[in-house]
Amino acid sequence: MNKLGVHALVWAGDLSPESTRKVLSSTKAAGFDVAELSLHGPKVMDLALTRDLVQEHELEVGCSRGLTFDADVSSDDAATVARGVALLEEGIAITSEIGGKYFGGILYGAMGKYNAPVTKKGRQNAVDSLKRIADFALKKNVTLGLEVVNRYESNLLNTASQALAMLDEVNAPNVVVHLDTYHMNIEESDFMQPILECGSRLGYVHIGESNRGYLGSGTIDFSQFFHALAMIDYKGVVTFESFSSTVVNEQLSNALAIWRNLWDDGMDLARHAHEFMAGGINAAAKAREHH
Template sequence: MNKLGVHALVWAGDLSPESTRKVITQTKAAGFDLIELSLHGPKVMDLSLTRDLLQEHNLEIGCSRGLTFDADISSEDPAVVSRGMALLEEGVRITAELGGAYFGGILYSAMGKYAAPITAKGRQNAVESLKRIAELAQKKNVTLGLEVVNRYESNLLNTASQALGMLDEIGAPNVVVHLDTYHMNIEECDFMQPVLQCGERLGYVHIGESNRGYLGSGTIDFAQFFHALAMIDYKGVVTFESFSSAVVNEQLSNALAIWRNLWDDSMDLAAHARGFIAGGLNAATKAKLHR
């Protein structure tokens, strides 16, 4: 069985001590194995408390973030690149301090809509920066995941093939592809070929519906996606991600354009998602075994 995770924004919009306690206890109560914490605003997090709560509830941790336009390693401005590097170094350090082994997301550019295509120099800056971050992460036993996102959230990696090309350029064993069904639904031709293309270089998965709400309420062909995961014998984490204006982290919610309320009951949403994902993965594995 794959370990199943859930994004913290299903439960709370910040990581204050009170919210952190809620996030971790509710994640355990809903039956998940891992909680993914967004590091948009990590300075408010009590690392010691978070680490203790994770151990108390026997939960694993993954961390994620996207860069900002004033701290973007794909910029041509060295000062902007330097600020982006600082955010990535901080993310690796926090992940390791919490006992985590995965730090992913839009680590290669700002999270937002660009006004122009990536430049050759900007791409080169991103690759060189990630080479250095990968070295730091490897020393701390952290894997970096490059999340492939849609054209409105980055101008650099919008498809699995683009991410694989960047992995080749970075050339580090601890950098993997991170696929997300929400973004695949916008940019990829189907939910099968990108997964098969990635193969063993697929290191992390986000499960999100086309409308960001309840799984099965939108247009995504989850059966095809789960079948593809079974075909490559994917053993990694599968994390549920959903956003609503009911739970708001202002910086992240605005960047993701979460303008409407898709759900109110976090536990009902999460419990439904866990059952949906586990059922889909099991069905795909059984179908593979009986071929």
């Protein structure tokens, strides 16, 4: 059975000590194995406390982030690229310090709506930056996940095929593809082919409904998705992601366009998601056995 994770924004909008306590205790109470912490305001974090709480609750932890336009490693401007690399190295260092082994997200550019395609030079800057941070991460035993997101959040990696091409260029042993059903629903032709194409290079998965609310309340074909994971014998983490205007992180909520209230009760949402994901993964595994 895959380890199941939940994104911290189901519980709290920041990672202050008080919020971190809530995030980790709630993650455990809802039955999850992994907490994913979004490093969009790392200044408020107490890293020693976070590490202790992760151990106390017997959880695993992973981190994620996206870059801003003034710290964009896919920029043509060297100073902007350097600021992006510094933020990524900070994220890797934080992940390692709190006992995490995974740092993913939009590590290859800004998270936002671009007004033009990436330039040849910008793409090369992104590849070179990833090579550099992959090396940095390897020394800290951290795996990097390139999250494939939709066209309104990146102009670089919108499909699994694009991510695999970038993995080939970066050519580092600790860089993997990170797929997310919410983004796949917008950009991919189905939920099977991209997973089969990734195979062993798929290293992390986000489960999000088409409206980013309760699983099963939207249009995503989760059955096909879970069957595809079973077909490649995916052993990695499967993390639930959902956002509502109930829980606000000023930077992230606006960047992700969280304008509507899709739920009020994070615990009810998360327990439902855990059951939904475990059920789907188990059903797909059993179907595979009997095939």
